[in-house]
Amino acid sequence: MDNQKNDFNSYKVLKKLISTIQKIELIKPENVVKEIAYTKYTLLPHIKEIFTEEIKKGLIIRGPINPLKGKFFDGDYLSDISISFKRKPLIGIEVKLLKSEGRHQSLSTAIGQTVIYSLKQYERAILLIIDEKLNIDKDELTMLRKSLYKNNVTLIYFNFSKNDNQLRFMD
DSSP states (O other), X not given: OOSTTOOOOHHHHHHHHXXXXXXXXXXXXXXXXXXXXXXXXXXXXHHHHHTHHHHHTTEEEEOTTSOOEEXXXXXXXXXXXXXXXXXXXXXXXXXXXXXXXXXXXXXXXXXXXXXXXXXXXXXXXXXXXXXXXXXXXXXXXXXXXXXXXXXXXXXXXXXXXXXXXXXXXXX
């Protein structure tokens, strides 16, 4: 991403985001915090910090208050965080706080949204899951990650327990 032309490639942006975000000490969301608030006040500032130099060169990172709007099957789709350069949408990020209640519906919707982002609006998409359960089946996580990857969607998965204050990145 350091070349003279400021030509931002979605793969390089994705690679930098993944390698950096897993090292950040993200605080767990409080029970009453909604996804939009957590995205705006916690995740978005960290992501902008990762790309401080690139933002100076024209990379644009938008959050849930002013998202890029995409259309698919005559419906509007708004990613929680978007990364673009010179009006070219590079990466759409869908943030999902998975709670005990309604897990299957929340996960299904988020998977569908990120696949649509990668099909139509963005070169790549990220599904960023923050799960309040620790006992996730790692084989299922691997299966989901591989399946999404075939559709140009990268899964970033964190979990936490009620006793933890920080999120844990799961490879």
